[in-house]
Amino acid sequence: MPSWMFSQAAALLSVGVLAAVLTAPVNAAEPVNVKDGKALLAPDNTRLQFVCAHLGDKPDPRTGTFAKFTGAVEADASTKTLKSLSLEIDANSLTTEIAKLTAHLKSPDFFDTREHPKAGFVGKKFMPGAAAGEFKVTGDLTLHGVTKEISVPVKAAFTGSGLTVTSEFAIDRSEFGMKYGLDKVEKNVTITFVIGEKNKVFSEAGK
Amino acid sequence: MFSLDFLLKGVAAPAGAAFVVALLLRRAGLGSRGIGAVAYAAGQALGTAWMLSGSGDWLPGRNLQWVPWVGVAAAAIGPTVVATGLATVERWLLTIFAAAAAAFVLVPLWPDLWPPRLTSIALFALAATVVARLLDGLVRRSSPRLIALLMAGGSGLAAMLIAASLSLTIGEAALTTAAALTGTAIALSFRSDELSVRGLCLPYTLAVGGWCYVTAIEPPPPAPPLVALLFLPAAPLVVWLTAVGPVSRWSTRRRLVAAALLWLTCVAALSAWAWFSTEGGDEEYARLTQPWHTII
Numbered sequence: 001m002p003s004w005m006f007s008q009a010a011a012l013l014s015v016g017v018l019a020a021v022l023t024a025p026v027n028a029a030e031p032v033n034v035k036d037g038k039a040l041l042a043p044d045n046t047r048l049q050f051v052c053a054h055l056g057d058k059p060d061p062r063t064g065t066f067a068k069f070t071g072a073v074e075a076d077a078s079t080k081t082l083k084s085l086s087l088e089i090d091a092n093s094l095t096t097e098i099a100k101l102t103a104h105l106k107s108p109d110f111f112d113t114r115e116h117p118k119a120g121f122v123g124k125k126f127m128p129g130a131a132a133g134e135f136k137v138t139g140d141l142t143l144h145g146v147t148k149e150i151s152v153p154v155k156a157a158f159t160g161s162g163l164t165v166t167s168e169f170a171i172d173r174s175e176f177g178m179k180y181g182l183d184k185v186e187k188n189v190t191i192t193f194v195i196g197e198k199n200k201v202f203s204e205a206g207k
Numbered sequence: 208m209f210s211l212d213f214l215l216k217g218v219a220a221p222a223g224a225a226f227v228v229a230l231l232l233r234r235a236g237l238g239s240r241g242i243g244a245v246a247y248a249a250g251q252a253l254g255t256a257w258m259l260s261g262s263g264d265w266l267p268g269r270n271l272q273w274v275p276w277v278g279v280a281a282a283a284i285g286p287t288v289v290a291t292g293l294a295t296v297e298r299w300l301l302t303i304f305a306a307a308a309a310a311f312v313l314v315p316l317w318p319d320l321w322p323p324r325l326t327s328i329a330l331f332a333l334a335a336t337v338v339a340r341l342l343d344g345l346v347r348r349s350s351p352r353l354i355a356l357l358m359a360g361g362s363g364l365a366a367m368l369i370a371a372s373l374s375l376t377i378g379e380a381a382l383t384t385a386a387a388l389t390g391t392a393i394a395l396s397f398r399s400d401e402l403s404v405r406g407l408c409l410p411y412t413l414a415v416g417g418w419c420y421v422t423a424i425e426p427p428p429p430a431p432p433l434v435a436l437l438f439l440p441a442a443p444l445v446v447w448l449t450a451v452g453p454v455s456r457w458s459t460r461r462r463l464v465a466a467a468l469l470w471l472t473c474v475a476a477l478s479a480w481a482w483f484s485t486e487g488g489d490e491e492y493a494r495l496t497q498p499w500h501t502i503i
Contacts, residue, residue: 100485106430107373109376114269114427
């Protein structure tokens with residue numbers, strides 16, 4: 001395996017243990033229309049990306065996204081609370097800036113999309129956070145055929161025109177059975193999820 | 208690229224086991240047609256045991272997990288195919304049966320598989336049968352030592368290409384097969400033994416052909432299959448060009464050199480095809496593939 005490929009892949013996938021930080025600015029998003037308390041999620045209104053870096057002096061982080069996913073969020077605008085959140089991802093729609101890296105990430109070294117073509121998240125508990133609009137969402141994340149319960153910080157903003165939700169957190173890829181190159185590539189992968197932003201998707205040829 | 212632990216347990220151990228088993232079987236004076244196949248099976252079994260002990264799940268399940276088991280099973284049939292007293296048609300039928308059984312577990316159930324599953328099974332079985340039978344015929348008309356070494360060399364190259372072009376996980380597993388074949392080939396090269404090498408042709412074809420096939424079809428659409436890999440297991444067949452025609456009248460030494468050069472040219476061309484067919488071709492890719500980029 002050429003080093004560059006290893007490194008890139010590493011860069012993409014990492015994760016950590018649910019140490020998460022809210023960083024993405026909520027006001028950068030365009031509120032998604034909520035009809036009857038529910039909004040449908042798709043790449044044209046939701047950004048879903050992951051970033052992973054290498055270990056060592058040259059982290060060279062790489063970004064990956066999924067071109068196809070569907071989901072839904074339910075919220076109560078009057079009480080400004082989240083009620084449900086679910087996402088089903090077509091793992092084969094994974095894209096990165098580099099075509100060969102995309103192929104490697106889909107291979108059995110990482111996502112093994114032939115064997116595990118679906119990924120997803122189903123929220124189970126929505127606890128209010130310290131500040132208004134902040135929540136701790138606990139749910140089942142399925143990756144690489146492994147389902148684990150995770151808790152992630154979520155920031156939600158309710159406006160007259162709809163809802164925006166932002167979450168950035170890290171997962172430990174090895175906990176989901178992706179143990180390739182743990183000595184070269186970060187095991188922590190940062191995942192960013194923004195309802196209200198269009199997803200960036202790379203073409204199959206990269207870029 | 209490969210860890211020291213893997214090189215010791217996944218490469219050196221299977222190669223050493225195959226080598227020792229081949230020597231012991233020869234010393235024991237048992238029938239020679241099973242020596243190569245049994246030695247390979249011993250090395251492959253040890254390599255598979257290492258794979259099972261690691262993080263990867265190599266119990267037969269999805270198509271690629273079947274390859275090492277197919278190799279071991281083929282080692283049981285390989286010596287039977289070359290048993291004396293069998294008619295040619297019986298040898299072909301046995302080979303077709305083994306190749307079809309292998310195809311049944313190696314061809315996946317993916318809905319987007321192209322060609323469709325039944326067609327793929329037929330094509331794999333046909334190709335494997337032809338390659339195995341032509342290799343068997345080649346061993347009888349050329350140097351068994353050379354063919355054994357070319358099979359081992361080709362399997363090692365295939366494993367490296369698999370690791371470099373798609374997946375280190377599959378590449379490592381394929382390298383255990385290559386290690387077992389190499390240990391066997393080295394042991395068989397001490398004394399020219401046509402039957403031992405002939406018995407190895409079927410397990411070589413199904414195991415190495417299996418690794419190349421499962422890797423070639425692994426990239427999900429719209430990525431193209433790695434077609435070049437499909438031809439690699441057949442590379443030793445170029446030696447036929449030195450076994451028939453005017454070259455066959457050359458001196459033994461000149462024929463062997465010509466055969467080796469032909470094989471090297473063939474595998475170099477196939478390797479280049481396999482490698483360049485997976486390139487991205489953009490600036491970022493070019494930067495990353497420069498040799499001074501981080502070495503794993």
